[in-house]
Amino acid sequence: MTVDIACAEPAFLDLTLVGLDQIPRPGEERLAEDFLRSPGGGAITAIGAARLGLTSSLVSPLGDDGVGMMLRSMLADEGVRWDGRMVQRTPVTVIMPTDGDRAMATFDPGEGVTGAELAAAEPRSVVLSIPRLPLAPAGARTYVSVGDLDARALAGGELPDMGGSRALLVNEREAQLLTGAGDPERAAAQLAEVAPLAIVTLGPDGALAVGAEGTVRVEGVAVEAVDTTGAGDLFAAAYVWADHWGAALEQRLRWAVLYASLSVRVATATAGAVTLRALLEEGAGYGLPSPVRQPAAMKEDQ
Template identity: 60%
Template sequence: MTERVELVCGDPAFVDLTFAGLDGLPGPGEERHARDLLRSPGGAATVAIGAARLGLSVALATPLGADPEGDFLRAALAAEGVRCADRTVSRTPVTAVLPWDGERAMATFLPQPPLQPADVAAFAPRAVVLSLPWLHCAPAGAALYVTVGDAEARAAAGALPDGLAAARALIVNAREATLLAGEDDPVAAARKLAETVPRVVVTLGPDGALAVERGELVRVPGVAVAAVDTTGAGDLFTATYIWSELRGAGPGLRLHWACLAAALSVRVPTAVAGAQSIDGLAAAGKERGLALPASMTTEILGGSE
């Protein structure tokens, strides 16, 4: 019998090559120098590792490449207790990350991994996080959390794909929300998207996050930190938001925990280096008066709070 996991991540996983401590972003024809070059898991691997460090049982359903980059990701995920798909593909996505002045530039090689519904269903997940192109891979009965990339938001603007109404939540940043909804204001965008999706969560960077659920708006402030590398902050927000809900937190508390985890992550280079352990996040939350969520129950996943 298949061992059921709490969360399956089905989006592409990357190897991130981070040029840390750059003396500036290069323009056309320019060469800039970095203090260090770091290799780390990225993309869905960041969500998976972030959730695993918080104590969830996690699997990555996306097939990894039969190449050195895929071998690196499999080893890194295994070290975190994350299960990986047995199936392989030829190449693994890679992103060059150039952090600069509290933001970052990126260049990505993305061979599309052919995720199939059977890849996700093999882990019998209680919950699954997927982006728009892979909604058809969500198994019946699993709580579906949907994320969106910038290119996907532009492509889906004004024409949301089928399947969103069945999602438990849509988690997007402010730019993605406004693109999808055709609204300039993130609150107005969230309210419009909530006409289709039961719950819309919008991250606002250093300004915190908001959610519209059952017509009610909840908003929490951000956590002030000195940002070194913002790569993966949204992924770790997503991981922590899902963790907090599966562990029983209500709407406002979910946002507080997710904003805290995202803020703590940007203080160091690479997304995975900033992913908190449950003990580290709990200690940071206690300093700010946040109570840990109650244990997860079957009823929570069924829809009651």
């Protein structure tokens, strides 16, 4: 059955140590105030999209282990369809947020989605990284991302042609790694040479887009950041949601910036991913017109 969005990036179980006063140095132990478990990686975008009323699928391998069982249960609770295959082990990330940023350590067994699995989900839109771009199903709107590891691996090399994609979404650090440019404006302009629309997120300073639809920059939303984990994944979820409803570029960026900004106020990305009703109420306070053009079932805030 067709879904509005399929997320093809690996899903992790995020293990978050909350309340650290700073990241431990080598040989040093520090105490956290709490310990949380939540879906991570591609599951963050899938859950964010589902909370915004899109039908959502995670097409990512999950292990036949306790971690995988937990993630599949969490996805089902969110109304996210899992269309991946069963493998031996599930990826895990340990996250240590502090001072508005975070450090992460990850175990990834290296299993990835296949083109056949992604096509079988029948997505209208798909979110996947640059290395997985060839797996995008024909006819699906393709939104391309890149993580820190991939950005470092691709740094200094020739980027693939992303002309068939809808947009490339990267953060400022990733953009500068990919291009070698010294500022986000030049980095976005260079990325727009290989993608029809290059979007660079700027953290608290908003986002910048360069491409066929022109050059647009939107301001950030002032919030107190507790945990920035997954903010880029939720930016992608809200951007696809706004594009799904036909919003203009500036409005897509503003909704995505708002959604990502609201998420960093609490620990873990999924705890910060607000529902459609909450996002529309927040957007109204910023003068954002709703892009939803027909009645949609809005989930009650969780």
